Amino acid sequence: MLVKKLKEQVEQYDGQIVTLQGWVRTNRNSKNVSFIELNDGSCFSNLQIVYTPEMEGYAEASKITTGSAIEVEGLVKATPNGKQPLEIEAKRVSVLGMADHDYPLQKKRHSFEFLREIPHVRPRANTYYAIFRVRSVLSMAIHTFFQDRGYVYVHTPEITGNDAEGAGECFTVTTIKNQDYEKDFFAKHAQLTVSGQLHVEPFALTYRNVYTFGPTFRAENSNTTRHASEFWMIEPELAFADLSDNMDVIEEMIKYCINYVLEHAPEEMDFFQRVIDKNCIDRITRVANSDFKRMTYTEAIAELEKAKGSFENNEIYWGMDLQSEHERYICEKVVQGPVFLTDYPKDIKAFYMRENADGKTVAACDLLVPYVGELVGGSQREERYDVLKDKMEKMGMDESTLQWYMDLRRFGGCVHSGFGLGFDRMLMYLSGIQNIRDVQPYPRTPRNLIF
Known part of the structure; x- marks a missing residue:
């Protein structure tokens, strides 16, 4: 019998004998x-087991340590x-696995820094117990959103020859x-992927709407609270869609994910609001209920100059x-809500973004x-072969390694768009947790590889 089922059907089981296992x-x-x-x-909440000296095995039960696995037979x-x-x-209370007395999680508040040193045990601490369930729920939200809309899920490679x-x-x-x-395993320089985007684009030009959702890697020697060396990305790609269509999907997806998590992880979200960020539910609910504004990068710079x-x-x-x-000032002070910044200078954006008619900006957006x-x-994405080729030449890129990508523009190419959502950062946003190391089961950051 599961505690979740008992709590959902109290009247049905009231007065009955049940058997449960847990920690x-x-x-x-x-x-x-x-x-x-x-x-x-x-489920997130615990179940209270009451036992008295009249119970057989009371003395043994009274010595059961925190963290032990037990089986309980009792009256609901x-x-x-x-x-x-x-x-x-x-x-009856039976010990299935006694925890040693040096079990690291005792009845006191432990620091996140301490808990990061014991990633094999920390899922049992309340914050991590909550966030890793929300991680599962949010994963389901992502898949449900795209699958219900006919997107094809593509598994892009983690080993690649492209940056x-x-x-x-x-x-x-x-x-x-x-x-x-040339004498290595792949006979060329191979890397862990930083993005599935390039490899998913050919599938968008086959299935129309696709997405990839998996781990990506970046060897950036950054120790900020927002960066990790291994992180998960959701990267949809949409054929016959321009930048405006792209932003419509982003807005719909973010709202859907917020509402899905609030519906399917209410206990966990209540915990985050009590303990981590007293404003988190109200904050994300307001975003889910708002219209996402749109502002150009140039307009944003004017506001920042003021x-x-x-x-x-x-x-x-x-x-x-x-x-x-600067980004927070624009959305919190100027717009007072979510906003898409569009049309960024081409010099600070990736080579594959479509160049606008002004020759200075690209059709990019950041939410x-x-x-x-x-x-x-x-x-x-830049769908014009000649424009893409010229841009790559000016950037000094090795075209030979990306000729396959350029070929997509010659073999039935079309207007297409896409975006990337950092899954771990979305978890931070939902929960109010400040450090990316605390939303990942086994965080990988510079000089940090415990096991």
Whole structure:
């Protein structure tokens, strides 16, 4: 019997004998009555097990340590006026796996820094217990959103010969101890992918609407709270869609995901609101209920120039790469809600973005939301072969490694667009958790590879 099922059907099981298995969160002993807080992984909240000296094996039960795996047979008792809808009056408590006394999670608040050192145990701590279930729920929301709309899920490779962003911050995949890659496993320089976008575009030109959802890697020596060396990305690609169509899908997806998580993980979201960010539910609900405004990069720069002196970085000029403080100012102070910034300078954006008629900007968009700034980045792709070729030549890119990508423009190409949502950052946004290391099961960051 699962605790979740019991709590959902209290009246049906009231007065019945049930058997449960789970892990001890706390075991409180007193002279006349003792209590075990049991969690079996089926829901966020614990179930109270009541046992008394009259129970056979009481002495052994009173010595059960926090973290132990147990089996309980007992009577279900509805408690409509209590803090919980029911409790179990134990008839038998059996130890399935006793936790040693040095079990690291005791009944006190542990720091996130300490818990990051024990990633194999920390899922049992409340914050992580909540976030990793929300991680599962959000994954389902992503798949449900796209599958219900006819998108095809494509598994793009994690090992690639291309650097999609052209940033050069890739992990090399090799079996040799030098750089003679012609003698390596793949007979060329292979890397872990930084994006599935380039590899998913051919499928968009086959199935029309596709998406990839998987791990990506970046060898960026950054120790900020927002960066990790391994992270998950959702990257849809839409054929016959321009930038405006792209933004419509982004807006619909973000709203859908927020509402899905609020519906399917209410206990976890209530916990985040109580303990992590007292405004998180209201904040994301307002975004889900709002219309996403649209503003050009040039208009945003004008607004930032008016507020010059309000930022840590006050060097405001057209062509700059906006910092998080600038993005938050635009959405929190100027728009007071979510906003798409569009038409960025081409010099600060990727080679594959479609060049606008002005020759200075590209058809790109970033979704900015209150509290975090940029949440989603996307663009209309450059579908014109000659323009793409010229841009790559001016950037000094090796065209031979991307001729296959350019060929898509010659073999029935069309207007198409896509975007990327950082899955881990979306979790941070929903929960209010400030560090990306605390939303990933096993975070990979510089000089951090515990196991």
